[in-house]
Each structure stands twice: as C-alpha cells, then as structure tokens.
Amino acid sequence: MLQQTQVKTVVPYYHAFLSEFPDISVLSSTDLHVLLKTWEGLGYYARARNLHKAAKKVMTEYDGRIPDAYDAIITLPGVGGYVAAAVLSFAYGLPYAVVDGNVKRVISRVFAMDLPVNRPASHRIFQATADRLIDRQQPARFNQAIMELGALVCTPRNPQCKTCPLGEGCQAYLQGAAGRFPVRDRRKPVPVYEMAIGAICAKHRLLIVRRPVDGLLGGLWEFPGGTVNDGEPPDAACSRIILESTGLRLTGPSLLSHIRHAYSHFKVKAAVYTIEHGDGEIELSGPAEHAWVSADELQSYPLTGVARKILPLLPPLPEPGHGVKVYPVRSSN
DNA sequence: AACGCGTGGTG
DNA sequence: TCACCAAGCGT
Numbered sequence: 377m378l379q380q381t382q383v384k385t386v387v388p389y390y391h392a393f394l395s396e397f398p399d400i401s402v403l404s405s406t407d408l409h410v411l412l413k414t415w416e417g418l419g420y421y422a423r424a425r426n427l428h429k430a431a432k433k434v435m436t437e438y439d440g441r442i443p444d445a446y447d448a449i450i451t452l453p454g455v456g457g458y459v460a461a462a463v464l465s466f467a468y469g470l471p472y473a474v475v476d477g478n479v480k481r482v483i484s485r486v487f488a489m490d491l492p493v494n495r496p497a498s499h500r501i502f503q504a505t506a507d508r509l510i511d512r513q514q515p516a517r518f519n520q521a522i523m524e525l526g527a528l529v530c531t532p533r534n535p536q537c538k539t540c541p542l543g544e545g546c547q548a549y550l551q552g553a554a555g556r557f558p559v560r561d562r563r564k565p566v567p568v569y570e571m572a573i574g575a576i577c578a579k580h581r582l583l584i585v586r587r588p589v590d591g592l593l594g595g596l597w598e599f600p601g602g603t604v605n606d607g608e609p610p611d612a613a614c615s616r617i618i619l620e621s622t623g624l625r626l627t628g629p630s631l632l633s634h635i636r637h638a639y640s641h642f643k644v645k646a647a648v649y650t651i652e653h654g655d656g657e658i659e660l661s662g663p664a665e666h667a668w669v670s671a672d673e674l675q676s677y678p679l680t681g682v683a684r685k686i687l688p689l690l691p692p693l694p695e696p697g698h699g700v701k702v703y704p705v706r707s708s709n
Numbered sequence: 710a711a712c713g714c715g716t717g718g719t720g
Numbered sequence: 721t722c723a724c725c726a727a728g729c730g731t
C-alpha cells in the first residue's frame with residue numbers, strides 16, 4: 377500500500393484491510409473482487425492484484441510464512457527492492473537498507489548529489505550509499521529513522537533544516553541549498569483526453585461494466601464510455617462508444633455534467649450523459665463483464681475514481697417496488 | 710531503460 | 721487552476 381502513496385493516505389485503508397483479511401491464508405482465498413473493493417480509491421490497483429498473487433504463492437510455496445531470504449522474498453509479485461528490504465529489516469531484523477523517495481531525498485541533500493533521483497541508473501548509486509550507511513546492529517531503527525527524517529523534517533518543500541538532527545552534517549545545508557535537492561529529470565507533459573460516458577438506466581437499475589483484469593484500473597467497474605474522436609460531437613461519441621462496447625443501440629443521450637480526472641500519466645475531461653433504456657441484448661466488446669445494479673447493489677462493486685465522481689451527480693435511483701419513477705428526471709443544461 | 714500505472718495533498 | 725510529489729514495481 378505504501379508504494380508511491382503517503383502514509384496518511386494509507387492508514388485508514390491499512391486498518392480496513394487487516395480487519396477484513398487478518399492473515400495471509402484469508403487473503404489468499406479471497407475473491408479478487410472483494411479485495412479490490414477494499415482497495416477502491418487507493419489507486420495503483422496492480423498492487424492489490426500482486427498482493428493477492430503473492431499471498432497464494434506464500435501459501436503454496438512457503439507454507440504460509442513470508443520467506444526471510446532476500447532471493448526468495450523478491451520473487452513474490454509486487455515485492456521489489458524496497459519492500460524486500462523493509463520486510464527483512466522490520467520483521468526479521470536483517471541488515472537490508474530501504475531506498476524510497478524519502479531516503480533518496482535525504483541522501484541527495486546530505487551529500488549534495490546532483491544525480492537525478494528518478495533515473496534507474498542513479499537508483500543503484502543511492503542503494504549503494506544506503507547499504508554503506510546502514511547501522512548493521514540496528515537495521516530496522518536505521519531504516520525507520522532515515523525514512524521518518526525524510527517524511528517529517530527533510531521534506532520535499534520547506535525542509536526544516538533548523539531543527540534537523542543532522543545539522544552541519546548535511547552538505548546541502550552547508551551550501552544553503554537544501555531546496556536545490558534532490559535533482560530530478562523533468563517528466564513528460566501529460567495529454568488530456570476527451571471522453572464520453574453514459575449512465576444507462578433501465579427498470580431502476582444502472583448498467584456498469586468491468587474493466588479487463590490487466591492494465592489501467594484492472595478489474596474495477598465503471599459506467600460505459602470511451603474517448604471521443606477528434607471533431608466528433610460528444611453526444612454522438614457517447615452513442616457510438618456504448619454501441620461498440622456494450623452492443624446497446626441507444627438514442628438521445630442527455631447531458632448531465634462534465635467531470636475532470638487526473639490519472640498517473642494523462643488527464644480526462646468527460647461529458648457524462650444519462651440515458652433511458654428500454655431493452656436490448658448486451659454484447660460486450662472491451663469490458664470483461666456487465667451488471668445491471670440497484671443503488672444498493674452498487675455499494676459492493678469496486679468502482680473507478682471517475683465512476684465515484686459521477687455517482688453523486690446522478691438523479692436518485694429508487695429501489696424497485698416503490699412505484700415511483702424519478703429517474704431520469706433532470707433534463708440537460 | 711523507459712514507460713505504464715491512481716489518487717489526494719500541497720504550495 | 722495546476723504542476724509536483726508520494727514508504728515503487730512490472731514489463
């Protein structure tokens with residue numbers, strides 16, 4: 377969970393996760409759908425899929441015990457150099473140095489290193505440096521201390537050099553230039569895609585589709601939609617995309633709202649439409665599954681961030697049996 | 710090696 | 721409003 381994610385963000389997910397999956401055996405026999413629901417909103421969903429695979433592997437190949445050898449633990453899906461060192465030092469007291477964003481920032485400042493920290497070649501230098509610095513008598517303490525220093529004192533912006541325990545031991549501080557470190561290669565500008573998404577309602581139920589288990593947002597559910605072609609009217613795109621992806625031929629998508637969403641490597645501006653649907657046969661192309669769900673049933677599905685943004689915009693969806701037809705009630709504006 | 714992969718906080 | 725960044729890993 378902590379990969380590329382701040383502790384403050386992780387904490388509530390961590391507690392919910394441990395409550396639901398108290399040990400590796402439970403996790404290994406859990407359906408991915410349930411795991412993803414617990415992970416919903418945390419992002420980087422491959423971590424959840426990898427953790428699931430790792431739990432199965434630990435059960436079948438390591439008798440339910442997480443291995444204490446570097447060469448073994450590193451083979452678990454989702455376990456790289458950082459997690460391997462973290463587990464081996466914190467759980468088993470072994471002298472492996474963690475190198476995360478905090479550690480690289482601290483080291484780059486302490487030694488005034490101008491190696492770009494986001495370059496694979498320089499990562500090896502930081503790892504070698506941390507390996508040299510680590511207290512072999514108290515590896516867990518050292519690892520925790522250097523990460524915590526980076527998180528609380530040697531922060532990315534406005535580092536608290538005045539109260540830093542390293543004080544004059546830091547080259548960047550001596551140069552009065554902590555703010556110039558760490559050096560980082562500029563990242564590429566992110567493209568913005570225009571999308572059209574349809575909230576299709578029939579018999580008081582919404583249509584949601586499941587994304588393929590691999591790739592972006594793998595295994596999560598969302599309202600059917602896709603990218604608008606250049607020059608294509610968004611409402612026409614909505615009809616086209618829904619026909620292509622679900623097989624449903626629909627008329628008159630009604631504009632509900634626009635939403636924006638930022639992913640790791642691109643941005644989206646989406647037009648959201650409501651559509652009333654009589655009947656018709658689903659024939660999926662792209663999505664792995666589909667479901668017609670009531671508002672209540674929807675709660676158990678792991679949804680994408682975009683779907684969770686759309687949900688509160690929708691007109692109320694009554695439970696069937698009330699005989700009150702209120703969806704859709706809003707016209708476009 | 711470079712890129713794909715989420716989301717929320719922050720200045 | 722927006723770019724930047726976070727307890728990285730897989731391909």
